[in-house]
Amino acid sequence: MKMDFKPYTAPAGGWGSVGSLARRFAREGNPVSAALTLMYQNQPHGYACPSCAWAKPVPPHVFEFCENGAKATIWELTQKRATPEFFADHKLRELEGWNDHALEAAGRLTDPLRYDAASDRYLPVPWHTAFTEIGARLRGFAPNSAVFYASGRAGLEAAYMYQLLARLYGTNNLPDCSNMCHETTSVALPESIGVPVGTVTLDDFAHADALFFFGQNVGSNSPRMLHDLQDARNRGVPIVSFNPLHERGLEAFTNPQNPRQMLTGAQTPISTLVNQVKSGGDMAAIMGMCKVLIAWDDHRDGAAPVLDWDFIHQHTHGFEKFADAVRAADWAALERRSGLTRNAMEAAALVYARAKRVIGIYGMGLTQHVKGVRTVQMLVNLLLLRGNIGQPGAGICPVRGHSNVQGQRTVGITEKPKLAPLDRLAEQYDFEPPRDEGLNTVTACEAMLNDRIHAFIGLGGNFIRAVPEREAMEAAWRRLPLTVQIVTKLNRSQVVHGETAFILPCLGRTELDEQASGPQAVSVEDSTACIHGSRGRRAPASPNLLSEPAIIAGIAKSTLAPNPHVDWDGWVADYDRVREAIGATYPAIFHDMSRRMWEPGGFHRRLEARERTWNTATGKANFITPETLATDIDTPVEQRDIVQLITLRSNDQFNTTVYGFDDRFRGVHGTRMVVLMHRNDMARFGLNERDMVTLSTAVDDGRRRSVSGLMVLPYDIPEGNIGAYYPECNPLIPLWHHAEGSHTPAAKSIPVRVTSAMPNKETML
Numbered sequence: 006m007k008m009d010f011k012p013y014t015a016p017a018g019g020w021g022s023v024g025s026l027a028r029r030f031a032r033e034g035n036p037v038s039a040a041l042t043l044m045y046q047n048q049p050h051g052y053a054c055p056s057c058a059w060a061k062p063v064p065p066h067v068f069e070f071c072e073n074g075a076k077a078t079i080w081e082l083t084q085k086r087a088t089p090e091f092f093a094d095h096k097l098r099e100l101e102g103w104n105d106h107a108l109e110a111a112g113r114l115t116d117p118l119r120y121d122a123a124s125d126r127y128l129p130v131p132w133h134t135a136f137t138e139i140g141a142r143l144r145g146f147a148p149n150s151a152v153f154y155a156s157g158r159a160g161l162e163a164a165y166m167y168q169l170l171a172r173l174y175g176t177n178n179l180p181d182c183s184n185m186c187h188e189t190t191s192v193a194l195p196e197s198i199g200v201p202v203g204t205v206t207l208d209d210f211a212h213a214d215a216l217f218f219f220g221q222n223v224g225s226n227s228p229r230m231l232h233d234l235q236d237a238r239n240r241g242v243p244i245v246s247f248n249p250l251h252e253r254g255l256e257a258f259t260n261p262q263n264p265r266q267m268l269t270g271a272q273t274p275i276s277t278l279v280n281q282v283k284s285g286g287d288m289a290a291i292m293g294m295c296k297v298l299i300a301w302d303d304h305r306d307g308a309a310p311v312l313d314w315d316f317i318h319q320h321t322h323g324f325e326k327f328a329d330a331v332r333a334a335d336w337a338a339l340e341r342r343s344g345l346t347r348n349a350m351e352a353a354a355l356v357y358a359r360a361k362r363v364i365g366i367y368g369m370g371l372t373q374h375v376k377g378v379r380t381v382q383m384l385v386n387l388l389l390l391r392g393n394i395g396q397p398g399a400g401i402c403p404v405r406g407h408s409n410v411q412g413q414r415t416v417g418i419t420e421k422p423k424l425a426p427l428d429r430l431a432e433q434y435d436f437e438p439p440r441d442e443g444l445n446t447v448t449a450c451e452a453m454l455n456d457r458i459h460a461f462i463g464l465g466g467n468f469i470r471a472v473p474e475r476e477a478m479e480a481a482w483r484r485l486p487l488t489v490q491i492v493t494k495l496n497r498s499q500v501v502h503g504e505t506a507f508i509l510p511c512l513g514r515t516e517l518d519e520q521a522s523g524p525q526a527v528s529v530e531d532s533t534a535c536i537h538g539s540r541g542r543r544a545p546a547s548p549n550l551l552s553e554p555a556i557i558a559g560i561a562k563s564t565l566a567p568n569p570h571v572d573w574d575g576w577v578a579d580y581d582r583v584r585e586a587i588g589a590t591y592p593a594i595f596h597d598m599s600r601r602m603w604e605p606g607g608f609h610r611r612l613e614a615r616e617r618t619w620n621t622a623t624g625k626a627n628f629i630t631p632e633t634l635a636t637d638i639d640t641p642v643e644q645r646d647i648v649q650l651i652t653l654r655s656n657d658q659f660n661t662t663v664y665g666f667d668d669r670f671r672g673v674h675g676t677r678m679v680v681l682m683h684r685n686d687m688a689r690f691g692l693n694e695r696d697m698v699t700l701s702t703a704v705d706d707g708r709r710r711s712v713s714g715l716m717v718l719p720y721d722i723p724e725g726n727i728g729a730y731y732p733e734c735n736p737l738i739p740l741w742h743h744a745e746g747s748h749t750p751a752a753k754s755i756p757v758r759v760t761s762a763m764p765n766k767e768t769m770l
């Protein structure tokens with residue numbers, strides 16, 4: 006593979022994305038039928054894109070998909086198969102040496118498999134044997150020693166059945182992938198505004214007067230949103246972004262669905278103001294903006310107020326305390342911590358103050374920090390100053406990750422008993438649900454490290470690659486008595502495995518799910534709390550696959566005592582019946598769901614904050630004053646041998662699924678083993694371009710953590726910050742390095758030391 010590094014100057018979208026897709030089609034085979042399948046993506050009665058959770062417009066664009074959604078679909082539709090013959094050819098000892106890309110590139114899993122220690126291979130096993138053995142093992146464990154993890158791909162029906170399985174079994178150990186991303190949101194927003202999710206819908210984007218973007222890489226991670234941004238720019242709406250990197254998608258976009266733009270090479274500039282904030286500097290940056298706004302209002306001398314006083318008086322609590330802290334904040338400290346000048350904060354505040362309706366958008370750049378919860382709350386503070394919550398065209402917009410990650414939480418995937426309708430479940434299914442707090446992702450890892458876990462069941466995902474503290478976690482993972490993975494593709498979480506291990510392969514979302522009552526549909530909830538149906542059409546990758554609901558029911562029936570109130574077989578035969586059960590548990594949200602999910606655009610769940618009803622402890626929207634603005638970047642850069650590592654996603658991956666080794670937008674080609682570094686830091690450390698380095702975590706807790714074989718590339722990133730890819734760099738994150746209050750691993754600010762090593766290009770991926 007040829008490595009090549011050059012800045013990308015073309016816009017996001019455009020011919021670059023078309024070319025990237027064409028190459029992908031060719032590699033995975035069967036281009037024509039895959040292209041036809043894409044026509045159904047995000048269309049009424051088609052399937053919901055399996056990639057990100059961004060909302061779909063009504064009516065949809067003719068081709069309602071983006072480069073990365075199409076990649077996800079093509080990856081699922083590949084003609085390649087990881088058959089029992091593949092596993093006969095490869096011992097696990099050998100597969101352990103394969104990288105993430107190579108493992109998934111083996112193709113779709115075709116048959117249920119069980120690990121055979123004697124031959125060090127996965128061997129095929131009949132479904133009923135797999136279920137019987139899993140059930141027998143699970144019955145032998147204390148319920149709280151089992152973990153039921155969920156990644157956010159499965160539909161609402163499977164997610165609901167899965168949480169019920171765990172609770173009937175007797176545990177609230179339901180960690181999920183959002184514990185690693187927007188858990189910070191789920192903790193921050195209820196305290197501030199009384200809802201756990203964003204308050205905006207697509208329609209609000211059409212009415213906003215300004216958009217503020219914090220730490221979200223729209224061009225790679227939610228590209229369909231570029232259409233909404235382009236529309237906003239065409240209306241003259243300013244977009245102000247905050248990011249340590251100049252991400253292409255935040256700069257310019259050529260709409261691949263717009264022939265004029267494609268033919269003329271025209272592009273829409275996206276951000277009108279770009280702020281190169283330091284990693285972790287957003288709290289100070291937003292506080293600086295608040296300081297400007299409050300100062301203007303304090304000194305307005307009879308001019309129109311800058312703050313929305315009616316809103317503040319009627320709807321909020323805690324303003325005075327907050328305003329005092331803001332007035333007292335010192336500009337030098339705000340500048341140092343944010344990495345922005347006072348001028349830049351004033352310029353951003355001016356755009357904010359001029360706009361009647363503002364949306365604040367954010368992603369992992371805010372949530373994956375030790376102070377993530379307070380940072381998200383600081384963004385809410387900014388919005389509250391001018392009444393930007395609960396009016397059309399305004400609100401807060403956390404951009405979710407997996408296509409149904411928000412929905413699975415809505416139907417009970419949570420380790421927190423107070424967030425699940427346990428009394429309702431108790432009544433509906435006539436059992437006593439567990440009431441003790443379950444394990445989240447980080448506490449589940451702690452329990453595994455302490456050998457307190459006996460079984461790990463995964464509904465999708467790649468736990469061992471996604472979590473922090475990789476080295477110790479892999480060792481703990483191998484000690485687990487039982488690992489069961491319900492997945493579509495082979496990944497490291499199966500190659501490294503427990504003593505008894507099963508792979509249970511399932512249908513993907515694009516595939517026809519035929520059950521006793523006919524073809525089935527599922528439903529998902531997007532980032533704007535909109536719920537809609539999804540129907541797969543493709544012939545399944547193998548006749549021996551089961552649907553996620555069927556697999557969950559299979560495990561449930563072999564594990565649990567029969568319960569006359571849960572008709573697992575009836576549910577699998579007809580998913581309408583699962584939806585009836587969901588409607589009975591959550592009547593306010595999900596009544597008549599089987600019909601409403603096919604309404605054009607689906608249906609929105611009610612969010613009190615949108616109506617300015619505040620479901621908080623004070624009954625108001627709360628200004629929350631941070632205890633401290635301190636982060637871990639107080640030492641001047643020149644004096645520091647420690648830098649903050651930001652772990653990044655490339656444009657050629659979906660989490661641990663690595664489609665290829667190019668990151669087109671950042672100009673990195675042929676490798677993922679790079680460190681992006683400011684030239685001054687390179688000089689300070691005596692490094693030249695393409696030098697090989699080792700990163701080691703700069704904490705003193707008795708554990709050594711390092712990643713070697715990384716190549717230094719000069720990059721436009723703040724001094725004192727470096728960037729490198731996730732999941733390759735996860736061994737560097739201490740398990741305890743997570744957001745306060747939410748346990749979201751602080752993957753965007755890892756203190757590391759850089760040491761140079763001899764060039765060793767042969768070992769590069």
Ligand SMILES: Nc1nc2c(c(=O)[nH]1)N[C@H]1C(S)=C(S)[C@@H](COP(=O)(O)OP(=O)(O)OC[C@H]3O[C@@H](n4cnc5c(=O)[nH]c(N)nc54)[C@H](O)[C@@H]3O)O[C@H]1N2
Nearest residue numbers: 073220221222226247284285368369370406407658659660
């Ligand atoms: N193609 C593709 N799409 C995806 C995914 C994928 O891997 N690939 N993953 C999905 C999932 S599960 C999720 S959660 C989302 C993730 O989508 P995002 O929220 O966009 O997550 P990241 O790409 O991890 O990082 C976001 C941005 O934060 C910036 N950043 C880092 N630190 C800071 C900081 O301190 N402050 C600020 N302001 N910015 C910072 C980074 O430079 C980067 O541009 O995307 C989803 N969609």
Ligand SMILES: Nc1nc2c(c(=O)[nH]1)N[C@H]1C(S)=C(S)[C@@H](COP(=O)(O)OP(=O)(O)OC[C@H]3O[C@@H](n4cnc5c(=O)[nH]c(N)nc54)[C@H](O)[C@@H]3O)O[C@H]1N2
Nearest residue numbers: 156182185186465466467471492493494652660661731752
């Ligand atoms: N350092 C660092 N670590 C991070 C992050 C970061 O930014 N930096 N981001 C974190 C975030 S936001 C997240 S969400 C996690 C991701 O953590 P996970 O959600 O656990 O991981 P994924 O890589 O999305 O899972 C990929 C696997 O899902 C399976 N799969 C794909 N489609 C389906 C399906 O339809 N059904 C089923 N059952 N299985 C399917 C395939 O086998 C595939 O190999 O990683 C987290 N870890």
Ligand SMILES: [Mo]
Nearest residue numbers: 182186406407
């Ligand atoms: Mo995520």
